[in-house]
Amino acid sequence: MFMPKRRVLIALAFGSLFSATLAAQETPHLGKAISEEQLQGWDLIISPDGEGLPSGNGTAAQGKEIYEQQCAACHGLEGQGGAGVPGLVGGSTKSRPALLTVGSYWPYTSTLYDYVRRAMPPTAPKSLSDTQVYQIVAYILHLNGLVDEDVVLDSVSLPRIEMPNHAGFIDRSQVQ
Numbered sequence: 001m002f003m004p005k006r007r008v009l010i011a012l013a014f015g016s017l018f019s020a021t022l023a024a025q026e027t028p029h030l031g032k033a034i035s036e037e038q039l040q041g042w043d044l045i046i047s048p049d050g051e052g053l054p055s056g057n058g059t060a061a062q063g064k065e066i067y068e069q070q071c072a073a074c075h076g077l078e079g080q081g082g083a084g085v086p087g088l089v090g091g092s093t094k095s096r097p098a099l100l101t102v103g104s105y106w107p108y109t110s111t112l113y114d115y116v117r118r119a120m121p122p123t124a125p126k127s128l129s130d131t132q133v134y135q136i137v138a139y140i141l142h143l144n145g146l147v148d149e150d151v152v153l154d155s156v157s158l159p160r161i162e163m164p165n166h167a168g169f170i171d172r173s174q175v176q
């Protein structure tokens, strides 16, 4: 088809403007890059060997009151759970149906610390201090009969507590 030279140039100019607009749309330009400092508030991963556990410590005796104030309304005074809320105590992986709780199922105490600090109570996640989390974790472990009420849990002693189901998982992380 015949097109005068000028029109071809105009068509090309529009074409490149159009693709430039498309390229700009690929990034929505929302938000801003997170700083190292802000990242520290999110990068809270704790490994089973205890790496990443913060300083501070607590006992079950200290945790009882705060558990009763902040957790019992949903999880029950004895950690038995409630409507739509999982129990934290007792249960069994072998019953049918299996009743999976922190006590019967979770293989490491580090997960309990990590999860509570990160997510609970659901109405105010990350509102508990590191010390309060040690205290509550100690209390939940105590309700499960895993520590006495005066045992001090910290970054060294907490990962040493062997959970009942610690051998109940197959580690396939190294499988090629």
Ligand code: HEC
Binding pocket: 067, 070, 071, 072, 073, 074, 075, 084, 085, 086, 087, 088, 100, 101, 102, 112, 115, 116, 120, 121, 122, 123, 136
């Ligand atoms: C408003 C009700 C509510 C309160 C208060 C609450 N929880 Fe929870 N909690 C839940 C619900 C619902 C879940 C299940 C969340 C899911 O599976 O995604 C849960 C899950 C958990 C779990 C994981 C259990 C499992 O086996 O998966 C733990 C541990 C836990 N909560 C601890 C606590 C502690 C400690 C407190 C107090 C600091 C607390 N929760 C306060 C509702 C609550």
